[in-house]
Structures are given as structure tokens and as C-alpha cells.
Amino acid sequence: MRLAHRFAMENDLIRADCIESTEFPELAGKYRVYAVPKTVINEAAAFEGALPEGYFLDGILSALGPGSGAEAVS
Amino acid sequence: MGLLGEEEILEVRERLKEMPNPVKLIHFTQELNLEYGRETRLLLEELAALSDTLSLEVYNFLLDVEKVAEYGIDKIPATVVRNDKDYGIRFFGLPAGYEFSTLLDAILAVSKGDSGLAPETREKLRNIAEPLHLEVFVTPT
Numbered sequence: 001m002r003l004a005h006r007f008a009m010e011n012d013l014i015r016a017d018c019i020e021s022t023e024f025p026e027l028a029g030k031y032r033v034y035a036v037p038k039t040v041i042n043e044a045a046a047f048e049g050a051l052p053e054g055y056f057l058d059g060i061l062s063a064l065g066p067g068s069g070a071e072a073v074s
Numbered sequence: 075m076g077l078l079g080e081e082e083i084l085e086v087r088e089r090l091k092e093m094p095n096p097v098k099l100i101h102f103t104q105e106l107n108l109e110y111g112r113e114t115r116l117l118l119e120e121l122a123a124l125s126d127t128l129s130l131e132v133y134n135f136l137l138d139v140e141k142v143a144e145y146g147i148d149k150i151p152a153t154v155v156r157n158d159k160d161y162g163i164r165f166f167g168l169p170a171g172y173e174f175s176t177l178l179d180a181i182l183a184v185s186k187g188d189s190g191l192a193p194e195t196r197e198k199l200r201n202i203a204e205p206l207h208l209e210v211f212v213t214p215t
Contacts, residue, residue: 005180036211042206
């Protein structure tokens with residue numbers, strides 16, 4: 001979670017929500033949250049687990065896909 | 075009896091001394107029919123009282139429609155951590171247990187205005203050219 005918030009600080013286009021699953025069961029159900037932490041990207045893609053910085057970033061960038069502008073840097 | 079224990083208060087006060095610049099917690103809630111609404115507000119009030127550099131603003135989710143729209147709040151309890159700038163950092167629900175330390179971490183990072191991320195991570199993030207919404211689901215521990 002800390003990483004997501006820190007990521008948001010680097011780009012105005014990024015918003016990072018920390019969501020307490022038990023208080024928002026409908027949303028957790030919609031995204032099939034069975035294990036935490038689970039990160040949902042643009043209401044579509046998702047991955048589970050607390051990943052180190054580089055892997056967390058890669059997980060997000062691959063969900064954004066080609067043409068996002070993010071691919072150009074690697 | 076507060077939500078934070080005596081030892082915790084001392085620890086948190088010590089950590090908040092590291093804050094170089096003011097940080098605002100913008101909280102959205104409602105009085106009734108909100109399971110952890112009261113606890114969340116109390117926790118934030120106790121926290122904000124521990125540092126002169128940390129302040130708390132509380133808005134009503136149903137009545138303060140302009141603020142709700144400004145911060146893009148669609149569920150409560152919700153808490154924004156910001157300085158002069160809104161970085162897009164949000165907490166939904168009671169930030170207890172491990173998430174309390176996540177909240178402290180966000181407060182300190184925002185106070186410093188520095189994400190603390192590796193240079194290559196920052197570069198890649200800055201190159202993202204489309205809106206990116208990260209929703210990280212957690213549970214209290």
C-alpha cells in the first residue's frame with residue numbers, strides 16, 4: 001500500500017486508494033478480493049501480493065499495456 | 075479512553091516530529107449508519123492532536139457536495155492526505171493496525187514532498203500519460 005501512495009506522488013494522473021475490504025464488501029466482491037493486499041488497476045486488471053518496488057511498477061505498467069507512454073522508457 | 079494507547083501516542087508523536095512541512099487530513103464521513111465512522115473520525119482527531127504540523131478538516135459526505143466532488147469521494151469513511159497539493163492519496167475505511175502505520179508513512183512522505191522512490195521508478199511513473207487508478211484492498215491485522 002505504501003508504494004501505491006508513493007507512486008501517486010510522482011504523477012498527477014495517478015490516484016491511489018487504500019481500501020479496507022471488510023468495510024466495503026460489495027466492492028471487494030466485485031473485484032473478487034480473496035487475499036490481500038490486492039491491487040486493482042483502472043477498475044480492470046489486478047494482481048495479488050505485496051511486491052517490491054520494481055515488480056509492483058512492472059505489474060502496473062504491463063496492465064496499462066502498449067501505447068501507454070510508460071513502455072517507451074524501459 | 076482514546077483509541078491510541080499511551081505508548082503508541084509517544085511513538086507517534088516522536089515520528090511526527092520528523093515532519094518538515096504541514097500536512098492536512100481531509101476527512102469525509104457522516105454521523106449515522108456508518109459502521110466505523112465514529113472510530114475513524116476519533117482516531118484522526120487523536121492523531122492530528124499529536125502534531126502542530128498536522129491538521130484535520132472534516133466534511134459531511136451528504137452535505138458538502140462540492141468538496142466530495144473536488145476530491146472524487148464515492149464512499150466513506152474517506153481520508154485524503156495532502157499538503158498544498160493533492161497528490162491523489164486516499165484511505166477508505168478505518169486505518170487501524172498495519173494501515174495506521176501506512177497512514178503515518180503517507181503523512182511523512184507528503185510532509186517531505188518526496189516519494190522516496192528509486193530514480194528509475196520515478197522516471198517511469200512520470201512517463202505514464204493516461205489516468206491511472208490504483209485500488210489496493212487491505213484488511214485490518
